[in-house]
Amino acid sequence: MSELLLILVPLGAAVGAACWPNDRTRPWFLPVTGLVHALVAFGLLRWPPAAPFHAWLGYDPLARAVLPAVSLLFLACAAYGVPYLRLRAERPNRLFVASFLAGLGLLSAAHMARHLGVLWIAAEAVTLACVPLLHFNNTPRAFEATWKYLLVGGTGIALSLLGSFCLGYASLHGGGAGDLTFAALMAQGTGLSRPWVLIAWVLLVVGYGTKMGLAPMHTWKPDAYGEAPGIVGAMLAGGVTTVAFTAVLRVRAVVQAAGAGVVADRTLLAMGLFSMLVAALFLLSTRDFKRMLAYSSVEHMGILSLGAALGGPGLWAAFFHVWNNSLTKGALFLTAGNLRRAAGGRTLDEVRGLSLLTPRSAMLFVAGLFAVTACPPFGPFFSELLILRRALAAGPPWVAAAFLGCLLLAFLGLTRLVFAVVDGRPLKAARPVDPRCRETVAILLPPLGLLLLALGIGLATPEVLREAWTAALRQLAPTP
Amino acid sequence: MPLVIEAEWRVMTFVVATATVVMKGLVIPALLRRAMRTANIDRDLDPLIGYLPSLLLGAAGMIGAVAVAHRLPLLPEHHESLLVAGALASVFSGLLLLLGRAKAISQVCGYLILENGIYLFGLLLIHSTPLLVEGGILLDLTVAVFVIGIIVDRIQRAFDTLDTRKLTVLRE
Numbered sequence: 146m147s148e149l150l151l152i153l154v155p156l157g158a159a160v161g162a163a164c165w166p167n168d169r170t171r172p173w174f175l176p177v178t179g180l181v182h183a184l185v186a187f188g189l190l191r192w193p194p195a196a197p198f199h200a201w202l203g204y205d206p207l208a209r210a211v212l213p214a215v216s217l218l219f220l221a222c223a224a225y226g227v228p229y230l231r232l233r234a235e236r237p238n239r240l241f242v243a244s245f246l247a248g249l250g251l252l253s254a255a256h257m258a259r260h261l262g263v264l265w266i267a268a269e270a271v272t273l274a275c276v277p278l279l280h281f282n283n284t285p286r287a288f289e290a291t292w293k294y295l296l297v298g299g300t301g302i303a304l305s306l307l308g309s310f311c312l313g314y315a316s317l318h319g320g321g322a323g324d325l326t327f328a329a330l331m332a333q334g335t336g337l338s339r340p341w342v343l344i345a346w347v348l349l350v351v352g353y354g355t356k357m358g359l360a361p362m363h364t365w366k367p368d369a370y371g372e373a374p375g376i377v378g379a380m381l382a383g384g385v386t387t388v389a390f391t392a393v394l395r396v397r398a399v400v401q402a403a404g405a406g407v408v409a410d411r412t413l414l415a416m417g418l419f420s421m422l423v424a425a426l427f428l429l430s431t432r433d434f435k436r437m438l439a440y441s442s443v444e445h446m447g448i449l450s451l452g453a454a455l456g457g458p459g460l461w462a463a464f465f466h467v468w469n470n471s472l473t474k475g476a477l478f479l480t481a482g483n484l485r486r487a488a489g490g491r492t493l494d495e496v497r498g499l500s501l502l503t504p505r506s507a508m509l510f511v512a513g514l515f516a517v518t519a520c521p522p523f524g525p526f527f528s529e530l531l532i533l534r535r536a537l538a539a540g541p542p543w544v545a546a547a548f549l550g551c552l553l554l555a556f557l558g559l560t561r562l563v564f565a566v567v568d569g570r571p572l573k574a575a576r577p578v579d580p581r582c583r584e585t586v587a588i589l590l591p592p593l594g595l596l597l598l599a600l601g602i603g604l605a606t607p608e609v610l611r612e613a614w615t616a617a618l619r620q621l622a623p624t625p
Numbered sequence: 626m627p628l629v630i631e632a633e634w635r636v637m638t639f640v641v642a643t644a645t646v647v648m649k650g651l652v653i654p655a656l657l658r659r660a661m662r663t664a665n666i667d668r669d670l671d672p673l674i675g676y677l678p679s680l681l682l683g684a685a686g687m688i689g690a691v692a693v694a695h696r697l698p699l700l701p702e703h704h705e706s707l708l709v710a711g712a713l714a715s716v717f718s719g720l721l722l723l724l725g726r727a728k729a730i731s732q733v734c735g736y737l738i739l740e741n742g743i744y745l746f747g748l749l750l751i752h753s754t755p756l757l758v759e760g761g762i763l764l765d766l767t768v769a770v771f772v773i774g775i776i777v778d779r780i781q782r783a784f785d786t787l788d789t790r791k792l793t794v795l796r797e
Contacts, residue, residue, distance in 0.1 A: 266762065295773060300723065303736070317700065
């Protein structure tokens with residue numbers, strides 16, 4: 146029963162925030178809700194409920210394996226949100242805070258959805274809840290980005306609905322009662338009508354892949370991440386993409402049970418490698434450090450998809466990588482927000498010498514860069530190493546080679562841009578640092594905390610997490 | 626629509642039918658009309674794909690949809706109805722409008738047609754999909770139109786046009 150708190154507390158807080166009269170005190174709803182959510186999520190991770198609460202919603206092993214990461218990320222973003230919204234006191238924050246909280250509740254619901262229809266509703270609602278967050282800056286560029294996000298994301302989500310119906314029809318055609326819970330679909334197994342399962346798989350992968358940002362459906366990502374505030378970018382890159390990934394995993398388990406696992410794995414492998422390649426090439430050419438983070442996110446979604454395609458230990462490593470991705474992306478987006486505010490620009494042509502302008506943020510950014518490019522001893526190094534080992538053991542050798550090649554290109558692209566903006570001397574034309582944008586502890590601590598967590602999870606992965614990932618693996622592939 | 630295809634009428638069918646009529650017949654058109662009034666437009670004069678090519682493409686899509694629907698492995702009770710063909714044709718025209726029109730409001734209409742087609746397909750499952758899912762889908766649709774309407778309004782104000790071809794500041 147306490148699982149429901151994960152959904153109801155944020156939604157309740159969203160209503161509360163929408164009714165709260167005072168703009169200055171309203172942001173405090175964020176950290177309080179984040180704290181409660183994280184406590185419940187980790188409590189349930191430590192002492193898992195015996196049985197899922199309901200056939201449609203439940204804190205099952207898969208939700209347990211990834212939802213606490215989103216909860217941690219939200220907590221950091223929420224802590225950052227209070228000083229951030231104080232800096233942006235000129236903008237009314239009622240809609241922002243309420244949407245942010247509602248987004249968390251819906252994210253939890255989508256992670257815990259054990260029913261195809263509920264999953265779709267929650268995922269679509271998350272997409273819509275993010276819209277007011279994206280155009281918080283209220284500039285024409287922000288509206289343009291929001292429009293692209295709505296159009297591409299909306300079409301993707303429509304296709305995933307069509308895919309859900311096709312999967313339902315596959316069950317009906319195979320003589321099922323039309324029960325759309327994942328457990329029932331998996332139990333029906335090869336009884337599902339194969340052509341309909343394949344149609345459904347294509348539509349669902351395109352639909353949820355759009356949300357996840359797999360190439361070639363990633364086109365909304367650079368615009369949306371570039372124009373949204375850093376705190377929103379962090380939640381999108383670490384939370385929303387995670388939901389889409391779990392959705393793909395749940396559907397893949399059904400497809401595998403229906404006897405088409407090889408097709409599913411081949412699709413995921415191709416899309417994963419293609420995403421990594423596209424991201425690596427764009428990383429080599431982009432001149433904007435917030436868009437750079439978006440391409441890096443596309444790259445990491447490719448890594449996740451590749452890990453899932455390799456199956457077994459690869460999927461286990463993908464769960465590990467979900468955590469690393471959420472933590473490091475969170476730290477980078479929050480720091481990028483700090484840098485952008487202090488420097489007043491975000492492209493190579495406007496910004497230089499950040500190590501002199503804002504030494505601490507620049508240091509965090511460089512540390513985050515090393516974390517995200519999988520340098521030891523940060524967490525991503527270990528998860529990517531595990532994926533590589535699995536690729537060498539299970540896949541054809543060219544997969545491992547392509548994986549390493551894309552990682553190298555991405556590393557070159559990322560370091561090129563980051564050191565170009567951090568090093569050197571500040572441009573003369575750049576305005577002096579706004580006194581409001583000084584590096585206070587309040588805006589440095591959340592990204593620092595996330596980075597330290599990414600470091601800790603790599604050096605000493607907690608046993609409880611390892612068990613959760615193994616349990617999730619067992620749930621997705623019941624007969625190993 | 627659910628009333629027509631159902632063999633026997635049940636309470637749930639009535640509820641879904643009423644909700645559909647209210648949402649799709651009253652709420653969504655009202656929201657769209659409001660968006661159009663505030664944005665001061667009535668017709669897409671300058672589409673990316675002209676009217677005649679659109680018509681021909683739509684007709685071709687319709688024929689294709691019927692052909693595909695005949696090839697699909699369907700349950701015996703769905704063989705006779707044109708539901709699947711209609712749904713596919715509607716999805717196709719929706720995508721065509723989404724791609725071929727330049728004004729934001731026409732793209733919204735394309736999106737609605739796409740969703741309608743998908744909803745039509747979902748009617749195949751009405752025996753098995755419970756009310757909650759249907760209700761949630763309708764609700765989401767409405768919210769989507771609402772949100773899109775607001776954004777259309779903002780684009781109009783920010784760019785002084787609804788022509789999405791002008792939205793080209795962000796590119797690599």
